[in-house]
Amino acid sequence: xxxxxxxxxxxxxxxxxxxxxxxxxxxxxxxxxxxxxxxxxxxxxxxxxxxxxxxxxxxxx
Numbered sequence: 101x102x103x104x105x106x107x108x109x110x111x112x113x114x115x116x117x118x119x120x121x122x123x124x125x126x127x128x129x130x131x132x133x134x135x136x137x138x139x140x141x142x143x144x145x146x147x148x149x150x151x152x153x154x155x156x157x158x159x160x161x
Contacts, residue, residue: 126134 123131
């Protein structure tokens with residue numbers, strides 16, 4: 101198989117290189133702020149769920 105030039109792959113590699121460079125230039129406070137923003141959905145309250153077994157008889161209260 102020949103080594104073909106793929107513009108999408110080149111674009112992805114340039115974008116990743118740029119992101120790594122920007123990450124290295126962040127201060128510790130900026131890194132913390134970015135980490136907090138990236139994990140925001142995890143800060144939502146946990147929704148209570150009751151596990152069930154499909155086809156199991158219903159519990160009587």
